[in-house]
Amino acid sequence: MLHDLLRRCLEEVESTLRRLENAYVERYQEEILTPGRANLRIRIRFSDGRLLELNEAVVIGAEALRHMGYRYHFQDRERHLLFRYDNTPHFPDLENFPHHKHMGNDVKSSEKPSIPQVIEEARRHLGQRP
Numbered sequence: 001m002l003h004d005l006l007r008r009c010l011e012e013v014e015s016t017l018r019r020l021e022n023a024y025v026e027r028y029q030e031e032i033l034t035p036g037r038a039n040l041r042i043r044i045r046f047s048d049g050r051l052l053e054l055n056e057a058v059v060i061g062a063e064a065l066r067h068m069g070y071r072y073h074f075q076d077r078e079r080h081l082l083f084r085y086d087n088t089p090h091f092p093d094l095e096n097f098p099h100h101k102h103m104g105n106d107v108k109s110s111e112k113p114s115i116p117q118v119i120e121e122a123r124r125h126l127g128q129r130p
Contacts, residue, residue, distance in 0.1 A: 001035055002032065002038075003035050003036045003060045005060055005063070005064070006035070006036060006037075006038055006060055009058060010030060010038065012116060013040065013116065016115065016116040020119070022046060022047040023046045023047060025042065026043040026045050027041060028042050029042070036059060037057075037059040038057075038058050039055075039057050040054065040055065040056045042055075042115070044119070046122070048126065049076070049077030050077060050082070051073075051074070052073070052122045053074075054118065056069070056072075056115065057069045067087070069087060070085070070086060071086040071088075072085040072115070072118040073086075074121075081103075082122075082125060083101060084102040085099075085100070085102075085110060085112065086100065091107055094107070094109040095109040096111060099112050
C-alpha cells in the first residue's frame with residue numbers, strides 16, 4: 001500500500017491532468033518502486049503542437065516528500081526550448097543550487113515547482129485560462 005503522502009501527490013497530478021483543456025496526455029507512466037517511492041514520466045501535447053515533458057523521482061523521507069530528481073521541459077512545435085526546470089547539479093554558483101530554470105539560453109536560480117504549477121505555467125505561456 002502506498003504511503004499516504006505519495007498517494008496524495010499522485011492524485012493531485014492525476015486530477016490536474018484530467019482538467020486539461022486544449023491538450024492531451026501522450027504518455028502517463030507511473031512507476032511505483034516501493035510504498036514510499038515512485039517515478040513519473042508524463043508527456044502533454046498542447047493543441048498548437050507545443051510539448052511539456054515532466055519527469056520526476058519522488059521518495060518519502062522523514063514524513064515528507066523528497067524529490068530525488070526532476071526535469072520539466074517545455075518546447076514549441078519546432079522543438080525550441082521555452083523553459084525547463086531541473087536539479088541537475090551543473091550550475092553550482094546559483095543561489096538555490098542545484099535547482100534552476102532554463103529560459104532559452106539563460107539559466108537562473110529557482111525553487112522546485114510542483115507538477116501542477118509547471119502545467120499552469122505552460123498554460124499561461126500559451127495564453128490559456130487556468
